[in-house]
Amino acid sequence: MAAKLRKGDKVVVLAGKDKGKQGEISSVDPKAGKAVVDGVNIAIRHTRQSQTAQGGRIPQAMPIQLSNLALLDKNGKATRVGFREEDGKKVRFAKTTGETV
Secondary structure, three states, rough: OOOOOOOOOEEOOOOOOOOOEEEEEEEEEEOOOOOHHHHHHEEEEEEEEOOOOOOEHHHEEOOEEEEEEEEEEEOOOOEEEEEEEEEEEEEEOOOOOOEEE
């Protein structure tokens, strides 16, 4: 199945503690159905100090379920993603505006 959300997409969170927050997808795990979004679903990770890195409490973005994310269209609203053929290529488009993504 084609990926509706990809790395670099601007998305909004639809459900959970970060509902309404916006960010950019930094990585996607299609097998698990999760994505890491910058600034969303932040958890504190404790790391031990080493010779190269400073230890302490480091905030880290954790994966969030793809079903809880929606793509942002050019108007800044959440939209669903569809697929269509243009010039023999399969492209994604925003259902609200009809524009290709």
